[in-house]
Amino acid sequence: MTPTLPTRQPCPPGACNCGRDALQEAPLADCRILLLTRQEEQRLLERLENIQSLADLEHMQRRLFEQLGLRLHIAPGFNEVRTMRGIEIRIDELPGLCRKTRQSIPAAIRRGLELHPEIAYRLLDAHDLLRDA
Template sequence: MLTPPPTLPFPIRKECPPGACDCRRELLLDDPHADLRVLRLTKEEEKRLIERIETIASYAELLRIGQRLEEQLGIRLTIAPGPNEVRTVRGFVIDIATVPGLCRKTRQAIPAAIRRCLENRPEIAFAILDAHDLLGQG
């Protein structure tokens, strides 16, 4: 018998259609000690986040967004140059750590938004390379 989701003081993301996602949302809701912060990222909030990421104007702002994702939602974001040459933004490894409750589509949408941001603002891509000492200035 299915138990209803607990009543929470904030709106949570609706469940994905059966078989469409691997987020393990049910396990998260069944555990009374689970970190439910990631469920705060509703579809509407996700759209706002994606729009915000696409309009990032500096590397410092990108770092701040990554820090806030971790603080507010428990989502760890890692952006680094790939193991091969970085000729385009596809050469960056943008990783979202798998967190129970984080939708598969969201794990794909955030890196895609960051890539669009890097395409529109190549100076941020150069700052990432510089931070990893790939431009030889360190």
């Protein structure tokens, strides 16, 4: 007898367009994202808010992909970066990922970058801050 892992509770009808039901019905679908329960999501958001370095952020990106199949892209925006809003944080489309979670992950990362602006500076340096000079 194998224990089943807890999965995320479904969103209220009409409140989200995550495609959870279609994901569960697909025979060969990657359902790892459904393992992100609300409690685990809170732990993840807290961890993202408390990042300590650029290496830590990159490690979190790798772990999100390995454990949940979630691709997270963080890079300076196309225009000038004057605030943390100028840093583009994008999550690839993934069936089963709740709309609120899709919004809360970038917000948590921005809060972490605001607490540790040196991480944002390292991110800008890593993407060649002076590329057009």
